[in-house]
Amino acid sequence: MADSGLLKRLGRMLTEDLDEIEDDRIQRECRAPGAQRAVDCVRGDEATMVGELRSVQTCSRSTKAGVSAEFFDGTDTVVLKWMGRNRIPGIEPGRRVTVRGRVAEVDGAKLMYNPYYELHAADE
Known part of the structure; x- marks a missing residue:
C-alpha cells in the first residue's frame, strides 16, 4: 500500500507544474490550528496566518522608511x-512566520500593516 502512495506522488511530481508542487508543499506545511488561509481573508478581517516570506525589501528614505515583505501560505500572497x-x-x-493583524x-492586493509576527525555527 505504501508503494502505491509513493508511485502516485512520483507520477505527480513528474507531470505537475513545479510552481503548483511548491504551492502545495507550502500549503501543507503552513496548516496550523487557528490559522486562516490567505485566500479566505478579506479586507477588514483580523487574521492569523502561517506562511513563508518570499521576498523582503527595505526603504530607507526618511518619508517612506519601512520594511516590506511578500508573505505566501500556498493559497495567496499578502x-x-x-x-x-x-x-x-x-x-x-x-523564513516561515506566523503573522497576526488586520x-x-x-x-486589489492584500496588505497587513505593522503585523504582529512570530518567527518559526529553521527546522520546523
Whole structure:
C-alpha cells in the first residue's frame, strides 16, 4: 500500500507544474490550528496566518522608511509592511512566520500593516 502512495506522488511530481508542487508543499506545511488561509481573508478581517516570506525589501528614505515583505501560505500572497523600520532581524526570504493583524486591500492586493509576527525555527 505504501508503494502505491509513493508511485502516485512520483507520477505527480513528474507531470505537475513545479510552481503548483511548491504551492502545495507550502500549503501543507503552513496548516496550523487557528490559522486562516490567505485566500479566505478579506479586507477588514483580523487574521492569523502561517506562511513563508518570499521576498523582503527595505526603504530607507526618511518619508517612506519601512520594511516590506511578500508573505505566501500556498493559497495567496499578502504584502506585510512595517512602517518606520529600516531592518527587522529574522525577517528574511524563505523564513516561515506566523503573522497576526488586520487585512487591508490596496489596488486589489492584500496588505497587513505593522503585523504582529512570530518567527518559526529553521527546522520546523
